Amino acid sequence: MTITTFNPPVRTLMGPGPSDVHPRILSALARPTIGHLDPSFGRMMDEVKTMLQYAFQTKNELTFPVSAPGSAGMETCFANLLEPGDTVIVCQNGVFGMRMQENVERCGAKAIIVKDDWGKPVDPKKVEEALKANPEASLLAFVHAETSTGALSDAKTLCALARQYDCLSLVDAVTSLGGSELRVDDWGIDAIYSGTQKCLSCVPGLSPVSFSERAQQRIKQRKQKVQSWFLDLNLVMGYWGSDGGRSYHHTAPVNSLYALHESLLMLQEEGLENSWKRHSDLHNALKAGLEAMGLSFIVPEESRLPQLNAVTIPQGVDEALVRKRLLEEYSLEIGAGLGSLAGKVWRIGLMGQSATPSNVMFCLSALESVLSDMGADINSGVALPAAQKHSFS
Amino acid sequence: MTITTFNPPVRTLMGPGPSDVHPRILSALARPTIGHLDPSFGRMMDEVKTMLQYAFQTKNELTFPVSAPGSAGMETCFANLLEPGDTVIVCQNGVFGMRMQENVERCGAKAIIVKDDWGKPVDPKKVEEALKANPEASLLAFVHAETSTGALSDAKTLCALARQYDCLSLVDAVTSLGGSELRVDDWGIDAIYSGTQKCLSCVPGLSPVSFSERAQQRIKQRKQKVQSWFLDLNLVMGYWGSDGGRSYHHTAPVNSLYALHESLLMLQEEGLENSWKRHSDLHNALKAGLEAMGLSFIVPEESRLPQLNAVTIPQGVDEALVRKRLLEEYSLEIGAGLGSLAGKVWRIGLMGQSATPSNVMFCLSALESVLSDMGADINSGVALPAAQKHSFS
Numbered sequence: 001m002t003i004t005t006f007n008p009p010v011r012t013l014m015g016p017g018p019s020d021v022h023p024r025i026l027s028a029l030a031r032p033t034i035g036h037l038d039p040s041f042g043r044m045m046d047e048v049k050t051m052l053q054y055a056f057q058t059k060n061e062l063t064f065p066v067s068a069p070g071s072a073g074m075e076t077c078f079a080n081l082l083e084p085g086d087t088v089i090v091c092q093n094g095v096f097g098m099r100m101q102e103n104v105e106r107c108g109a110k111a112i113i114v115k116d117d118w119g120k121p122v123d124p125k126k127v128e129e130a131l132k133a134n135p136e137a138s139l140l141a142f143v144h145a146e147t148s149t150g151a152l153s154d155a156k157t158l159c160a161l162a163r164q165y166d167c168l169s170l171v172d173a174v175t176s177l178g179g180s181e182l183r184v185d186d187w188g189i190d191a192i193y194s195g196t197q198k199c200l201s202c203v204p205g206l207s208p209v210s211f212s213e214r215a216q217q218r219i220k221q222r223k224q225k226v227q228s229w230f231l232d233l234n235l236v237m238g239y240w241g242s243d244g245g246r247s248y249h250h251t252a253p254v255n256s257l258y259a260l261h262e263s264l265l266m267l268q269e270e271g272l273e274n275s276w277k278r279h280s281d282l283h284n285a286l287k288a289g290l291e292a293m294g295l296s297f298i299v300p301e302e303s304r305l306p307q308l309n310a311v312t313i314p315q316g317v318d319e320a321l322v323r324k325r326l327l328e329e330y331s332l333e334i335g336a337g338l339g340s341l342a343g344k345v346w347r348i349g350l351m352g353q354s355a356t357p358s359n360v361m362f363c364l365s366a367l368e369s370v371l372s373d374m375g376a377d378i379n380s381g382v383a384l385p386a387a388q389k390h391s392f393s
Numbered sequence: 394m395t396i397t398t399f400n401p402p403v404r405t406l407m408g409p410g411p412s413d414v415h416p417r418i419l420s421a422l423a424r425p426t427i428g429h430l431d432p433s434f435g436r437m438m439d440e441v442k443t444m445l446q447y448a449f450q451t452k453n454e455l456t457f458p459v460s461a462p463g464s465a466g467m468e469t470c471f472a473n474l475l476e477p478g479d480t481v482i483v484c485q486n487g488v489f490g491m492r493m494q495e496n497v498e499r500c501g502a503k504a505i506i507v508k509d510d511w512g513k514p515v516d517p518k519k520v521e522e523a524l525k526a527n528p529e530a531s532l533l534a535f536v537h538a539e540t541s542t543g544a545l546s547d548a549k550t551l552c553a554l555a556r557q558y559d560c561l562s563l564v565d566a567v568t569s570l571g572g573s574e575l576r577v578d579d580w581g582i583d584a585i586y587s588g589t590q591k592c593l594s595c596v597p598g599l600s601p602v603s604f605s606e607r608a609q610q611r612i613k614q615r616k617q618k619v620q621s622w623f624l625d626l627n628l629v630m631g632y633w634g635s636d637g638g639r640s641y642h643h644t645a646p647v648n649s650l651y652a653l654h655e656s657l658l659m660l661q662e663e664g665l666e667n668s669w670k671r672h673s674d675l676h677n678a679l680k681a682g683l684e685a686m687g688l689s690f691i692v693p694e695e696s697r698l699p700q701l702n703a704v705t706i707p708q709g710v711d712e713a714l715v716r717k718r719l720l721e722e723y724s725l726e727i728g729a730g731l732g733s734l735a736g737k738v739w740r741i742g743l744m745g746q747s748a749t750p751s752n753v754m755f756c757l758s759a760l761e762s763v764l765s766d767m768g769a770d771i772n773s774g775v776a777l778p779a780a781q782k783h784s785f786s
Contacts, residue, residue: 008426018644068461251597333427
């Protein structure tokens with residue numbers, strides 16, 4: 001086999017992320033590499049931090065992108081905030097709540113699990129019961145926007161409960177940042193992590209995080225060292241901190257940070273609230289089309305995440321074949337179900353640059369065409385008119 | 394402050410990495426993002442693995458790039474190979490041997506330190522004594538190419554000792570991969586990690602690793618889970634493994650992997666031995682010029698790393714000002730000293746695409762010009778002729 005330059009196909013990415021990356025962001029990515037200690041790079045890092053504070057709606061000083069994907073952002077939060085023997089309330093209503101439990105246990109801490117059905121939001125009543133029953137708990141961890149189901153939980157209420165019971169709150173905002181209302185300071189979130197490849201439409205590989213003053217205090221007052229050297233915030237801060245020192249810790253992913261800078265600039269130009277509204281408006285159009293076709297959402301309407309649409313598969317349809325045909329015939333990627341929903345749902349993403357009116361119409365027409373061709377029991381010819389009724393303004 | 398698009402200065406990167414990234418690699422980086430589970434991407438991943446096996450000179454099945462910088466590659470090795478209570482022989486002759494000790498201790502294992510002076514290679518006699526004195530040791534860890542000093546250690550001899558004393562060997566090849574002779578299978582290396590931003594001239598952010606069958610067995614037979622979920626090879630293998638499953642673990646840094654693919658392709662086109670020879674030849678030219686000028690190397694000639702040239706600073710010279718002027722007047726980056734060598738040496742990199750005849754001449758002339766202008770006690774007008782005597786063929 002002779003290996004040659006890899007020229008990827010041009011896709012439309014409407015799965016659970018990565019989302020379509022705008023040419024402006026790809027251009028930024030390809031600018032000449034400079035040193036991670038170059039003074040020019042340091043100034044760019046300051047701007048990334050300022051724009052991340054805007055995206056998170058926080059004044060937290062400790063706000064920066066971890067040099068690795070969202071899973072490493074999750075681990076940064078748990079590994080820095082937990083010490084062996086600590087107790088954590090972990091809410092599980094999908095795959096990522098289960099991953100949280102794995103993280104807690106690997107830190108030598110104890111996870112008290114609050115379970116909700118997949119597709120449902122986290123139930124604050126159950127959380128309050130768990131907080132009451134476990135006064136030794138020091139942390140409440142939950143997923144704001146469950147990428148595996150498309151359920152949006154009430155982060156504001158959950159964080160208020162955490163504070164009421166003297167716990168720090170830790171929030172997974174991988175899929176919500178930039179796409180759904182999220183206010184770190186107003187809601188009293190103590191630790192939060194996200195990903196760049198969802199509603200920020202940047203390339204995958206970075207994980208924006210932010211920590212409140214309370215969380216920072218806990219990290220500074222640890223009795224034991226953080227078990228990960230790479231993710232130890234006491235060390236990373238020498239590079240990303242505000243003292244201007246920029247002392248070497250690890251070599252930052254320079255070009256990916258150029259791309260994040262550009263994607264955050266585009267978010268700032270659009271305006272955060274406008275971006276939230278765009279995701280919501282286009283979700284309504286997509287929803288109207290999908291429902292007209294006869295597909296139904298697994299998440300109750302009031303808890304539905306605009307940017308991640310998990311819908312049931314028409315009876316008797318080979319769901320993997322549908323995704324394969326969309327990819328091969330239309331170069332359109334939609335997502336499969338994950339975990340216990342594998343084979344049972346599709347996950348259609350409307351994230352960042354993928355959330356456009358033309359993508360909504362394209363996805364509906366491609367899906368209808370493939371399903372019709374496969375003889376699926378759907379309503380034909382009604383999806384596009386239903387979607388069109390929604391204003392795309 | 395209004396934030397606008399970041400246009401980095403165009404530098405010549407002759408520090409300890411990142412090195413200059415070739416336009417072919419930057420172009421690959423900017424190709425359209427596709428999904429991390431896209432079948433096309435899976436085929437590209439297979440090619441990356443094949444080309445990494447070539448670069449490492451190994452048939453190890455477990456060879457892939459960790460989705461984070463070299464420090465995370467180091468942590469991947471230690472966190473997977475160690476369990477609490479294990480004993481490790483750690484060789485220290487620079488900054489990265491100290492980082493190894495941090496990793497060992499954070500895994501709950503015990504580090505037996507074998508110290509050599511900074512600038513000297515690891516002494517195999519001392520290592521053998523430590524192996525004899527600590528029969529419970531299960532791992533010998535050392536740095537092949539110390540980026541903080543420019544010393545090259547004898548990995549072949551050290552790995553043979555490890556095997557003789559029934560230890561696995563763990564090798565830091567961050568700066569050697571692609572630039573110096575390195576033969577994972579022939580030398581019996583059990584675990585190795587590197588970085589992409591040195592002699593591979595790819596963007597920073599990935600860490601190629603490889604594990605022998607013996608190392609894999611140890612990982613599979615662990616009693617406890619790996620303390621990092623993100624770096625747990627038992628899980629990562631579901632995505633990078635050979636069974637073709639490509640099951641989701643984390644979202645891979647898709648575009649950075651395009652770039653790595655292209656940089657490995659360029660290495661293959663040049664030929665590994667040719668790349669080693671190029672680094673060595675250009676080092677000889679640079680060395681002749683620097684020594685003619687009056688600067689001296691801190692590493693004995695027989696252990697000198699071609700791609701990282703640590704040289705002393707002429708007496709009375711403000712070394713930081715020299716670097717600042719090189720950056721501002723010539724857009725040339727050279728490296729500062731690290732750790733106990735801070736302020737005492739410069740580190741001049743000749744790595745990957747930065748290792749060209751024109752860069753050697755440019756660096757010598759810029760350095761001579763700035764030093765002369767600052768009134769430093771150097772020999773003028775002799776560096777370029779001395780360098781030119783060396784064939785650049």
